Each structure stands twice: as structure tokens, then as C-alpha cells.
Amino acid sequence: MTNGWVDIKNADVILVMGGNPAENHPCGFKWTVEAKRTRNAKLVVVDPRFTRTASVADVYAPIRPGTDIAFLNGLIRYALQTGRYHEEYVRIHTSGPYIVGDKYAFEDGLFSGFDPAQAEYDKSAWAYRADPKTKAYQVDPTMKHPRCTLQLLKKHVERYTPEMVERICGTPKDQFLKVAEVVTSTGNAQRVGTITYALGWTQHSVGVQMIRAAATLQLLLGNVGRPGGGVNAMRGHSNIQGSTDLAGVFDNLTGYLATPRGELTDLKTYLKAETPTTLNGAPWPTMNYWSNYPKFMVSLLKELYGDAATKENDWGYQWLAKVDGNYSWLYIYDDMYRGSSQRAGGTEPGPEGLLTFGFNPVGVGPNTSKIINALSKLKFLVVGDNYQIETATFWKAPKEYGGPDSSQIKTEVFQLPCSGFAETDGSFTNSARWLQWKWKALDPPGQAKTDQEVLARIFLAVRDLYRKEGGALPEQVLNVSWNYTDPVNPDLGEVLKEINGKAVTDLKDKDGKVIKRAGQQLDGFSQLQDDGSTSCGCWIHSGVYTEAGNNAARRGTQDPTGLGMHPDWAFSWPANRRILYNRASADAQGRPWDPTRPGIAWNGKLWVGDVPDILPNSPPGQYGAFIMNPEGVGRLFTPSLNDGPFAEHYEATEAAIENPLHPKVTSSPVTVRFHSNKDVYGTRDQFPVVCTTYRLTEMYHYWTHHTNELNQLQPGFFIEIPEELAREKGITNGSRARVTSARGSIEGVAMVTRRLRQLTIDGKRVWHIGFPLHWGYEGDPKHVGPLANFLTPSAMDPNTWTPEFKTFLVRLEKAS
């Protein structure tokens, strides 16, 4: 989230799309209701299903799953055509005036720079036009230049007329126009609107571009950085934000530093490749905060390797594993299944051992059968959890999932009882980036141990083996710091201190005055150094545990601005800032666009209000509002994504129709398909029904089907089917129906409803159905159910490699 949950109460319009907060984030949704009650705010819901969020919406519009870009581009077009956008904001805070280089073009569904052989774009084709001498970007403050990003955007979305939106999305024109009118009512200084989304956007082969389109719309409307505005990802799990922040995914180290690649053979090369260059251009130069990259990276290495990290040995950079290519979710199981992988032109083994903590790959999917068969090839599997999850017992999965007989599975499986949330302290980072400390209430039951103790015991045992026996590059194992008072059961407060960072040697300011003694906790990331004098486990979290104590444990309830920022409650990264890009909440002179809802304001000497997202004493005009972008402004045109600088509508990998905009390029040209015998993809002639998956209020992922009080509320798997389709298929409410995709087939209770309707797409009748994903073969036998991801494909977004769970093709029939 750029903003936060409570901040939604400041909005005049809340657009919910690609999310269903009333069902999946009920306590966060209260602030939408609050805005409705106190500001008479309008809730606009665009969703394939009439959800519980839609049930309290002011405006609801149906949409075919996976076509959100067409809808959003339609909104952008509407805003630009009607002038209902915040022109002054666009001029000063976005790349609207920036002029794009001559190589950029878009034709027949393809952007320039496409390499059909590799199915990749050469992104240099999308560069801004730079001054040949100074390399500075060129801009046209009038935004009339035909090659400025605003004009190019206008041209790009020209095709997305309300009629085209109806043709692609199935949203009746009048309903689309109603949405457009309400949403664009915030395209000015007086009003502000927010967009909240979730996995309904991320889990598509065009997921990132959906979010990009939403961000573009919000920038045009002048809603980014303002209280009540923003582009707000409602994240799914309690610490999914923290997991992403702390190197949970293969391509990141902590704090979104890049995992080094094979060709970046030493630290200098790595830092040169990863640190963006500041290109000074009008209207404002940028802070380019990422220019501090070396400080973040060296401090991280210093934390990871402690005393072993020296300037001479590149702070231990060589011990970090380097990647060649993609090691993300789908590749893990693809390589595991095939037993090998192609890396840097050679062949390497695939995973032979897998450790998973608090995670259920068999349930999570996609393409369950492939995952179960991949796990069957492992030599060993370690599952740490509270419950017996499907992954731990994959070797006795029901036969319909197509796994081998257990006697044929050579995997040694360890099931380790771990702790629940109440049985350990530690912090979770919520969707609003708040690190909130929790306290331990009781011990884990039986022989169960805290996750950190289990992990520490395994680590220490491995380290002992390397100490005694040596082996492959023992330094990599032995040099990792593990300096806890109790190494077997690390104190999580000590770990949070490491994450915050400390002075390794005395830290002096530019006048030579000592500001931190060696060993003292740092105040924040602005104190980090690239000379080994500071260590820091995650630069964006720095400030969470200072000499003042554990700031994540703060419980001050004050709200001095009345805008729901609560600066003394826990700690919000970065720097306890509650609204990202808040410099954009004020105009060129530093005056809030709306004085009743100021983000920050310039008082002549300082920025006051929220923690400013700019140097606190830098006068208006010194720096652009988007300090993390080298161009210093919000991007209407995004040259860094893998699938194009503007969002374009493409059909899902399993396409329900031929793309009406460019039939030759129906699906995204850069999405990857896998090629094992388990990777089959359906076509619309065999599988004519569009299907999507989702979650329910009453259930949490694959976890709560172990809790019978919640099973009571949602006792089992069901399939939601539009009334008219059910009638055609002879399916009655409460009877059983079967859904089949190219990968599998599952059966469940039919829920026949008018909340899903037939859609008319490109003149043809298109049906869509859906089902929730919470069940599996473990848990109470009365509440087991099919694994929804048996049906979902190994398809993914080309930027995030997140699987396309939300749109695929199926066949529906009455179950016999």
C-alpha cells in the first residue's frame, strides 16, 4: 500500500477492482465504510462476481475475468477525453511532460523492440529522449509535444472506447460510463480517490500491467501521495509484506536489493549495474535515492558476514550465491520435476531437497499434479508447520491427482511441529508497511518448538558438520554471522536489532563529531555507510529498533493530524512514513492540494505533517516528488517493465476469445509457457467456460480447514454458477457439478446464483464461473475437498512470475 488501511477513510471515491476487501480484508474494509458514512464517499466495485463487497457498493459493474486493463485504459481514455484529470499535478509530479525517444512505437499488438525468437522486448527501444550532450531528459512543460508521454498515452488508449470496453470486458456501456464518471470525479485538487486491489490483479499473465494501468490512472487524477489516495495493494498474508521486504523471493536480497547474477562477478561490477544513474532533467532534478545503493549493500554484507566481511574480500560478496536466470516458484517445480535445469548455457541439477516452513506448496499450486509429481522426485523434504498439511503427506495424496504410488516415492519426509502465532514474539509487517510487534502468550503445545528454534537447530547442526568434515566451500556456511545470546533459540528482539542496523565503528558526522559509538543502534538508513562502519540487515526497516528501543512495540494511539496516520503506533517503513510519495500531496509551492487533507506542507523551513518523502528541509522545487525514480516523477510511461511501457489488453494464456484489438497477438507476447508433459493448456473450443478462483471471508488459505468452528461457517467446496448456465446444464442449486480443465477435474456442490451473469463478449455469449480454493485432503474428514489448483495452469506474469490463477478455461457439467 502506498497509503494505509485507516487512510481510506479520507477518500471521496474508493475503486475496488481485482480485490474483494469486504470478504478478504473485512477489518480494513471498515475504513471504506467509514468514508461512506462520514464523507458520503462512493464505493465502486468492478468484479466478475457480485461479491459481498459489491453488496454494499454504490456502483457495481461486472467484468470478464482478466480484462481489467481494457477497463482501466477505458477509464484513462475517458479522463483524457473529458478533461477530468488533474492537469497541474500531471505537469509537476508525473512524467507527462517527458519526451520519449524515437524508437518507441506500438503496432498490431506489439511494442517496438520485440524479438520474436526470444519472445522478449529490447527495452532500450523505449528510452526517454535524452540530450545528446548532457544526457538530461527532455521535457515539454506544456505537454503538447506529440512525443511527450501524456500525448503518447492519449494515443495509446484511443482505442479503448466505451464500446470497446463493452466488447472486451462484457461490461454494459452505461455501467462503464457510470463508473467512469464517479472515478474521474477525483481528477482535481478538491477531491481524492483511492484504488484498492489484491490478487485479482496480481495473478494474471498481465498482472503487473493491470497495476501499472491503475497507477497511471491515479497519477492522471492526481491521487498518488495524497491522504485518501494511492494505489493500494491489499496483501494477503499477515507478513507477506515482511517476507517480500526480507528476501523471501529469489530475485531479492533484503530491502529490494537485487540478488547478484552470475555475470556480476565482483562487488564493484554489481554495484555499478544496480545503482541507477541520476539524470538531471527539468522540471525538477531527482534525489534518486537509490544512488545510496552501495551503502545499503555493504551494510547488509557487513551484517551477514560480520567480522569475516572486510574491504579486501569485497565484504564477502563472493560467498553470496549468484543466480543465472529464473529460480521462481514455477521454475522450482519445473526443474524439480525434470531433474535438471539449463543455467548460463550449461546443465545443472534441479532441487533434490526442499525445506518449507509455514507453507503448503501442494495447495498453493498452480498445476497440483505437476507439483505432487515433482515432490515425488525429491530425496528429502522438510515440512515445518502447525498442522498436518497436504504437502507433508503428498506421498499419500488421493490418486486423482496423478502422483505415483507411495511405494515408488523415495522421498524421506520430515514433519516438524512448529509454533503458532501466539507461541512466539516477533513482528509482522502489514499491508500498510507497519511493523507491529507481538508478544508471546503461551508455549507451543506438546513437543512443538518455535520456528526460529527449529531453523536454528538445523543450521547449527549443518554448521557443525562443515566444521568437522569440511565440504563444498565451507566459508559460505561458516562465515554467516549467528551471534545470539542463545544461538539455539535466537531472541527475536536481538534479530530485529540486527535488521535495524548498528554502528560497527564509531560513526562521525562531517564535522568529526561522534554521532554513534561502536555497537550503538542506528537511528535510520540515512546513517548507513559503504565503508564497513555500519551493519544493517534490511535498510528499509532501519529505524525500527533504535537506541530508544523497539519501535515496532510502540502502542501510542495519538492521531495528531486526525487523518489516521497514528505515528506512534508501531513503526512504518520507510522512516515511519505513513504515506509514500507524500511530497505529491502538495503543489509546486508546497501547499497541500486540499488543505483539509494535507499529507505534508512546506512551512517555509521544513515539511510538516507526515514524515516527508523528501529531505525534510529541501525547499519546494529542489527535488521531484518521486525520489526513488531516477527521473524524479511518477511514471505515465514505464520503460522498465518486461511487457511494454504502456498497459495493453491481452487475453489470458488460455484465451476465451481472439483479441479484438489485434487478433494476431491475442495473449501477451512475452508470457512463458512450460513444456513438461504436465504442462498442458486448454483451448476455447474444448473448454468454453471462463473460470476464476478466490477466497472466502470465513476461511484462510489452506490453514483454517483445520479449525472446525470455521468449517461450520463454510463446510465445504462449492462452485458458483450463473443461473442461466446451470439451467442449460441441468444443474440445480445444491446438486453436484464437475469442472474440468486441460489439467484436471474436480467435483463439488453447485451454488446456482444470480450474482454471476452471462456476458456478451465481442458479440458472443461467454459464461464465467468460479470456486474458492480453501480445501484439500487433510483436516477433518467431514470437511475435505478438492484442491482448486488442480485446474490452474503453469502460466505467469513476465515481470513478477506470479502464476495466472485468476483466469483459465474449463468445461462445466452436471456430476453423475
Next chain:
Amino acid sequence: MTADGLEIRQSSASVWGSATELRNLKVVSKLIDTTTCIGCKACEVACQEWNDLHIVPTTQTGTYQTMPSLDANYWNLIKFREVEESGFFAWLLRKDGCMHCADPGCLKACPAPGAIVQYQNGIVDVNPEACIGCKMCETGCPFDIPRYSAKTDKMAKCTLCVDRVQVGLEPACVKACPTGCLEFGDKAELVAVAKARVEQLKQNGFTQAALYDPPGVGGTTVITVLAHGDHPEWYGLPKDPQVPVAVSLWKNVARPLAALAIAGSFFAMVAHYLSFGPKTPKEGAEKPKGDKPA
């Protein structure tokens, strides 16, 4: 904290009134704003958890609704209804549960002394110690709320978490409610809140929005905001609920007579009459059973 409870306004099977009126206590209220209910069921299970009720076995039958109707172990139930009329479609969600009527039919119908009491703060409570499991309260309730438990041979229903209210806390359902569609407080204040909400709804195009606080039962402690106030039946609410005439008859006429009677056989006769008399039809109470939850 057992005995010095809340002041009693009236009690079942009591002849000459039972109000102590020792203390001046305000009437509490629970406001249900159906226009902001998201059907999340937090109220359902927060109630069940606080009151340590047993799990009710359920199966998926093609609805989001947890179970067909209330249960002795389930005192709050959100009713899910799809309503469609001439191009207008709504998914109406309303928490069903005891309304804590000012003029409680259950209390009037109850023959067991002290089994149903109304506190001075408006809460109507079943005292399991005194309940004899005769189900008479069912017949008196125009909202189809009290449920019989064969396991305990007692009736059960929402107590408005009287144990929490007594120590100054809100009921568990209200505390949990994520959107604040449930509110708890002084009735006069909540009626004002509800009326303001109704006005807002009217301005937003729901011209028939209304507050449901039916006079036929003397008003209710639980009051409900409806966007479609002209169609309470869309929400499973009776249009004009009344305490069944026969029950009033029993309470106000027959029972004082009974008090004078000596023979137990008279009670049997009255009981028989009650069992068959008031049960069908329930005047003014369109029983919501049989309509299709969705």
C-alpha cells in the same frame, strides 16, 4: 457477580409485576445497519466463542448462509438473500437474532417463573436454571428466535451478552463487527444515529429507507436500518410484528386467573390451548422459513 445483576423490569410467570426499580438504568440498544453489513459472520462466531457454545454441524447446500435458521448453539445468523426486481439486483444481508422486544412475546408466553426476564436496561434473557424447556416462548415470539436444545432440555437465545454488558462491555457480536454495522449504546442515541443514516440513504437514492423498530412489540432493543424499508420481508423480517393475541391473552388475563385457580388441571388445559392455539397462524408474523436463502 452472580446475583447482584441488573435490575429486573419484568419476569415470566410473575403475577403482580416484578420491577424493582431500585436503580435508574438506561435502556441499551443494538443498532444493525444492514446497508453496511458485509455478511462476514464475525458476529456469528464471536457470539459462539464468547458464550462457549458448541459447534453446529453444517453442510454446503448451495448458499453462503451458515445454516438454515438459528440454533440453540447459534444465536446470531446472517441471512443471505438475493433480491431482483425489474432490473434492480441486491444481495441483502441481515443478522438475525433476538430483537429484545420492549414487549417480549417470549416472556409473556413463558409459564416458568423467572425463566425469561427483562432487565431494566431492556435486555431479555433466558435463565437456564429456571427454564423448563416447554417451548412456550417459541409461540410467543413473532421473530422465530428462541430455540430448544434437546441436549439440555432448555431454550436458548441471544442474551445480548448480558454478562459483558453488566461489567460495562459491549456484546461480543458488536465488538467484533468489522464494518461497524453493529453498534451498541444508549437507545435514544442509537435511534438518532439510525435516523441520520436513513436520511443519508434517502439522499443517496434509497427513498424507502427506514428504521425498523416495530411498535407492535413495543419497539425493540435491537433496531435495524433497512435500505428497502418498505420491504422488510426481503430481509426476512415480519412487516408488522405483534405479540400473538393468544399469548397476550394468557399473560394478561388467563394467567392471573390461573393464579387464582387451585387445581393443576387448569394449567394443563391452558397449556394445551397454548400449544395449539397461538401456534398457527402467527398473527402478522410471516414466518421466514421456506424462503430461499442465497
Next chain:
Amino acid sequence: MKRRMFLKGAAAAGAAVGIGFDMSRARAEMRQFKIARTTETRSICPYCAVACGVIIHTLGDKAKNVRPTVVHVEGDPDAPTNRGTLCPKGATLKYDIDNPNRILTPKVRRPGSDHWEEISWDEAVQGIARHIKSTRDRTFVAKNAKGQTVNRTPGLAVVGGCTDTNEFNFLQWKFISALGVAYRDSQARV
């Protein structure tokens, strides 16, 4: 006679004679307030990323001889986001903490077997450590096909859920770094 008993007797008598019995002098029987003396611990709901503040009520006063068991979980009214409210999942957290389906002992399923065997923590940890070491030593890639130093262990993969603490995540990243794991991903991706 205790008041309770008196009420019971009165009810029975009333039922028996079938006449109204004036209760006006008695007060109502009420349930004991069940969290009057519990220990309150502030925590955060482990489910979605709204991260509601919760208060866990455990039995006992933390004296040495008391085994704290959870009796109730309720929203933290101070928490700015949820202000005491909870969704149905949060409202049933008591049953997640005190759940009969929790696994309580380490177990192993041997290759080709069709059942679990209980093992000690020591056996489990040593067995896993041995697997990790032998897999790492066997599959370690010091240099890639282009001759660049990569120091990775393709034989090992580590994936993690997103309901564990930041501190665990950081420890896990140290663990991953120590083993040279490149195949690592989490719920955040999917």
C-alpha cells in the same frame, strides 16, 4: 441456602403448580464474567495483512505452576486499524491456538513407506542436517558454464510461507545464504 438453589427450587415449584410466581424480589441469574482474572497478552492476528491487534486471554496469572491455556481472544481496541473489531477468522483464533489438530511430535516418513514414524528432535535435526550437507556437497556449483563464480547449491530449495515473523524471515535468509540456495521463493510470489 444459596441463592442459586433457591431460584432452582422456586422454578420447580412454579412449574409444578403452574401458577405465576412473583420473582420481584430476586435479581437475575447471570453467567460469570469469564475473563475477569485472565492474563492479557497483546498480539497480532496471523491471518491477513490487515494485521489486526488482538488480545489473548490466558488462564492463570503467570505463576510458575500454572500452565496458561487460552480462554478467549478479542480485538485490541487500541489498534488503529481494527479498533477492537475482528473478522470471523480473527474471532475464532482461540480455536486455532487450542486446536485438536495441531501436530505435536516430529515425524518421518521413510523412502517408499506408507506411514509416519515418530522420531526425536535430535534424530530429526541430525537427519536433516546430513541430507542438507550431502546434497549441498554433491550439487554445489562453484562456477557456471561461463566460468563465472556463482557458488550456488541447485540441489536445495527453500520456500516459506508469509505468516512467520520478520525475524524468522531474516534468520531464514541467513540460513539460505549459508547454504548457497538459489531456488528460494515464498508465498509472496504466489
